[in-house]
Structure formats: structure tokens, C-alpha cells
Amino acid sequence: MTKAGRRPLVAGNWKMNGLRSSVSVVEAVRNGLSPDLLCDVDVLICPPSTLISSCVAAVYGSPVAIGGQNLHAKRNGAFTGSISAEMLADLGASYVIVGHSERRAYHHETDDGVHAKALGARRAGLCGIICVGETQDEREEGRTLDIVRAQLAIGVPKGATGADTVIAYEPVWAIGTGLTPTPADIAEVHASLREMLGQLIGPEAAKVRILYGGSVKPGNARELMAVENVDGALVGGASLVADDFLGIVNAYAR
Numbered sequence: 001m002t003k004a005g006r007r008p009l010v011a012g013n014w015k016m017n018g019l020r021s022s023v024s025v026v027e028a029v030r031n032g033l034s035p036d037l038l039c040d041v042d043v044l045i046c047p048p049s050t051l052i053s054s055c056v057a058a059v060y061g062s063p064v065a066i067g068g069q070n071l072h073a074k075r076n077g078a079f080t081g082s083i084s085a086e087m088l089a090d091l092g093a094s095y096v097i098v099g100h101s102e103r104r105a106y107h108h109e110t111d112d113g114v115h116a117k118a119l120g121a122r123r124a125g126l127c128g129i130i131c132v133g134e135t136q137d138e139r140e141e142g143r144t145l146d147i148v149r150a151q152l153a154i155g156v157p158k159g160a161t162g163a164d165t166v167i168a169y170e171p172v173w174a175i176g177t178g179l180t181p182t183p184a185d186i187a188e189v190h191a192s193l194r195e196m197l198g199q200l201i202g203p204e205a206a207k208v209r210i211l212y213g214g215s216v217k218p219g220n221a222r223e224l225m226a227v228e229n230v231d232g233a234l235v236g237g238a239s240l241v242a243d244d245f246l247g248i249v250n251a252y253a254r
């Protein structure tokens with residue numbers, strides 16, 4: 001299910017879950033991936049920052065990548081409690097999630113802030129996973145495409161490439177709820193995002209992976225990943241259980 005040469009990415013977002021004992025989940029994912037599959041799909045786990053170092057050690061020598069869930073846009077300075085892209089990269093992270101809807105909702109992140117963070121990620125050599133998505137009200141008002149296109153237009157830095165940028169479409173109402181848009185709805189949004197990316201970065205848009213996120217489970221992954229312009233998944237709850245996460249990665253098994 002590689003689409004237009006884009007290598008699929010299945011990314012787990014653990015959110016604020018996991019203690020040191022949870023590194024065993026990463027080990028179980030590493031051990032459970034079939035070598036055949038890894039030729040076809042990239043696998044990423046984004047644990048809380050406290051576990052990045054031990055998770056990087058746990059996947060050492062394997063193709064599983066480790067990423068952060070958030071970053072501060074600046075390189076360093078008097079920003080108590082914050083973590084920069086350079087710090088994540090220093091631990092061995094290779095990706096970072098930018099502008100997740102929970103960051104937007106609970107930490108008042110704006111599209112301009114997302115833009116600055118995406119630049120920070122690029123500066124440190126991390127691939128930024130920029131999240132966009134509409135709320136239930138926005139969907140009911142018929143504003144989905146306007147909302148996600150505006151988020152993209154402001155959030156994505158000039159000169160973004162397929163190597164330094166991934167987009168994740170995550171409808172806010174689908175996150176953690178068990179609800180998902182229909183494949184046709186997802187196809188419409190992803191096509192619109194791809195078109196908007198084309199306006200922003202030109203032909204490079206064809207190389208940027210656009211993930212779907214929101215209640216992706218082993219039972220629906222195959223159907224969702226088959227949708228046109230869906231280049232993988234950003235997985236919350238189901239990434240906390242190795243078998244469930246592996247079940248989603250296996251949606252890419254031939």
C-alpha cells in the first residue's frame with residue numbers, strides 16, 4: 001500500500017502514559033515486527049520525554065524509531081520545564097509531534113506556534129509530524145476543509161520536504177472516542193491537504209506523508225490505510241499495547 005512512492009509510517013503516540021516498566025512494550029514491538037514488513041513501512045514510537053533515552057536504547061540496532069511528543073521552538077534558554085529539538089535529537093529521537101490537538105486545546109498552541117516549532121524540529125534535524133484537525137462543531141458547520149487547510153497553510157514552514165515533514169490529519173472528535181470519519185470523508189480531507197501542500201511547497205508535496213489519526217485500531221487499520229492519500233497512522237490508545245500496535249503495523253502486510 002505504498003502510494004506514489006511514499007513509504008508508509010505507523011507512529012505511536014503514548015501521550016502522558018508510561019513508566020520505566022513500559023519500555024518492555026517497545027521491546028515487544030521491536031521483537032514482534034516481521035523483517036519482511038519493515039521493508040515496506042516505517043515504525044515510530046513517541047513515548048513521554050522521560051522514557052526517550054531508555055526507548056532509544058531498547059530499539060538500538062532495529063529499524064524502530066523513537067520520537068518526542070512536543071518541543072519548545074527555541075534551541076535553549078530560560079524556559080523552565082521545556083525541552084528543545086536539540087535535546088530530543090541528543091537523546092536519539094528522530095521525529096517529533098508538533099501541534100497535537102491536545103497541545104492546542106490544553107496548552108493554547110496556535111498555528112504560528114506550530115510553525116515556529118516545526119522550524120525548530122527542522123533546525124535540529126528532526127522530522128516534524130504536524131497535526132491538523134477539526135472539532136465536532138467545526139465539522140457540523142461544514143468547515144472541516146477550511147479549518148485544516150488554514151492550519152496547514154500557517155503551520156508548514158517554507159521549503160518543507162518529504163524528509164523533514166509529515167502531516168497528520170486527526171479529527172479532534174475521533175481522538176480517543178472510538179469514532180472515525182468514513183473512508184470517503186478521510187479521502188476528501190487528505191486530497192485537499194495534498195492540494196494545499198502543493199500550493200505551499202510545490203512538487204515536493206507529492207513526497208510528504210499524510211497520516212490519519214483518531215481511533216485507529218487493529219480492526220479498522222486495513223480499511224483506513226487503504227484510503228487514497230493515507231500514508232500511515234498516528235495511533236494513541238492502541239499504541240500502548242504491543243499486540244494492538246503490531247496489529248496496526250500489520251495492516252501493511254502483503
Ligand code: PGA
Nearest residue numbers: 175176214215235236237
Ligand atoms: P487515539 O489517539 O488513537 O487514542 O484516538 C490518536 C492521537 O491522539 O494521536
